Amino acid sequence: MILIVNLNPSLDVIFYTEKFYKNKVNRSMKEYIMPGGKGINVAKTLKIFNEKMKVIGFCGGSTGIILKEELKRRDIDFNFIEVQNNTRFAIGIKDLSKKELTILNGAGSEIPESKIEEFFEIYRNNIKDADTLIVSGSIPPNTPYDIYFKILKEAERHYIIKVLDAKGKEFIEALKSKPDIIKPNKEEMEDVLNKTIKSKEDIKNAFKFIEKFQIKYPIISFGKKGAVISIDGKLYHSFLPPIDGIHWGAGDAFLAGFIYGLRRTNDPLYSLKIACATGYLKVKKEELNEDDKNEILKYVEKVTIKEIK
DSSP states (O other), X not given: OEEEEESSOEEEEEEEESSOOTTSOOOOSEEEEEEESHHHHHHHHHHHTTOOEEEEEEEEHHHHHHHHHHHHHTTOOEEEEEESSOOEEEEEEEETTTTEEEEEEOOOXXXXXXXXXXXXXXXXXXXXXXXXXXXXXXXXXXXXXXXXHHHHHHGGGGTOEEEEEOOHHHHHHHHTTOOSEEOOBHHHHHHHHTSOOOSHHHHHHHHHHHXXXXXXXXXXXXGGGOEEEEETTEEEEEEOOOOOSOOTTHXXXXXXXXXXXXXXXXXXXXXXXXXXXXXXXXXXXXXXXXXXXXXXXXXXXXXXXXXXO
């Protein structure tokens, strides 16, 4: 089983507009509602690959009710701890005239210490049955920044694959737990380094920084420009021709594809191809479904991988 920790899930809404005007009343052409948060996005994609998984975290209020109903509708198993305040919103506005997507992520609500203790009880009960742990997304306001470190560190005794996809202080602290796989995007890695990544040398230096944490498969995603992975000290760049669409959640779909590939083949380069193809197809639609699996496998053969020297 894959255990997915998503402490700060969201209810995501995309509004489609012919043209978005600032400081004016806008009307959408259509709306799309879906369960969100990075961990849930990973879960939705793993579902199309028929992987067994469970999502744990916090949710509450009327938005939490809708979130759980949407997860049930997608047949995704979860065990959320109920909190008093509403689960956060994440709003996307797609301006079709400019082919732009603007995203506003809610912060979420503070979690009482007693609820965090309750989370760890649920975590310990579920980690025993897992062979892979994914810790992904933001943490609720005022949650201790070392919570991801503690979650990953506690998993060591179970000898499972540990995956981290986060940002900021919690990401830097959690690196010390030596996860097996990480996948920051370019902007998140730039925040860690406090430096812009522009050139090939910048990419190499970013991976040199990561190297000291002894991570087996570090990946940095570059959006439309693909992704770079380090395997045994060598860097590989994977990519497909860029397309317009809904890039929201594409990085999470990428990560799900990589995990699926690695679990099935234990081949990181082929898994990188699956990841790239999965993220690419996700850009074309709001959500992937089981009918998309064969389409993903078609795109796998079109992925280009080049070693960075």
